[in-house]
């Protein structure tokens with residue numbers, strides 16, 4: 001067993017760290033305060049190859065493995081979790097499935113511009129009444145000659161306001177249950193496709209989360225992804241990979257908060273010495289470091305299994321549930337170590353604590369991850 005990163009992995013990690021410190025840090029607080037989408041930085045991430053990391057170079061991607069992707073995401077999330085989720089959705093939820101299941105025409109038309117960062121994508125599964133219970137799709141796509149007619153509303157869509165391309169999951173044959181569901185590639189600007197209100201969120205405030213509405217949108221038949229009725233399995237398979245991305249985002253938030261808490265503990269003095277010399281703080285730092293490292297190993301293992309083409313549903317869910325709960329816990333500890341300073345914006349850790357919460361919710365709540373793990377072990 002070899003725990004060393006390769007030289008390529010280290011180079012990707014370094015490039016992402018450098019980018020995040022240079023381009024994301026200086027106005028992360030401002031973007032969070034005003035819910036400002038990091039448009040310029042997302043373009044730069046495209047130029048650096050971070051928006052289509054695992055896509056084959058043939059389709060404009062970086063041809064990298066999942067470990068590289070996880071390393072880059074962690075570095076971006078350490079500084080700005082909002083930028084990390086924008087990147088994660090484009091890579092995992094949009095491009096992975098488009099490249100794996102798309103026709104050659106779909107790949108040329110959509111994968112290439114999405115992988116190079118020229119365009120941005122979003123993934124539309126959740127609905128007002130279909131979150132955890134994802135088979136209960138109310139959005140309908142009814143066959144109508146050369147088109148499907150798409151009607152319905154999607155909720156909580158990350159990148160919803162900025163995306164040029166949406167993967168939309170919809171029910172075509174209700175009587176067939178989840179086997180009647182399809183996924184479609186839908187372009188912004190098509191008649192009947194409206195971007196709804198932007199959510200005013202607790203955390204990841206500079207990523208834009210919107211409701212999307214579809215009213216008699218004509219989706220060409222050739223924009224269905226995969227075979228008829230494959231849409232639900234497509235979505236579930238996509239989420240397996242997405243969960244590795246969110247776990248890496250959570251890891252970044254946790255390790256960013258830990259690094260800040262460690263630096264602060266060495267600087268801040270109470271009772272005549274730096275607080276790092278007090279056991280109460282040492283215990284917290286030691287626990288943070290241990291749990292973060294455990295989360296990291298779970299994530300690397302899941303990423304490695306995906307790269308080896310082994311099943312990774314269970315390991316992705318384990319990585320996601322553990323890393324997200326570590327992120328919530330570690331950011332709370334970081335705020336506590338900072339005391340009053342931790343409760344104000346300037347020290348970043350209060351933002352990290354707010355950002356951490358969503359990792360326990362999106363791409364399947366912690367309860368859903370436990371359900372997925374239990375199903376795998378009881379199979």
Ligand code: CAA
Pocket residue numbers: 085089093123125126131132133134135156157158178232233234236237239240313362363364365368371372
């Ligand atoms: N890969 C491929 N197929 C899968 C699968 C997987 N991981 N998991 C299940 N399936 C298949 C099953 O085999 C089954 O097919 P068959 O009947 O042909 O065997 C079919 O899908 C239905 O599976 P279940 O009967 O297990 O379905 P269920 O209704 O009991 O639900 C669930 C399973 C795990 C709860 C699922 O609904 C789920 O994951 N829910 C959470 C949804 C979620 O994560 N939403 C997040 C939205 S995206 C988001 O948050 C993005 C963002 O903005 C950042």
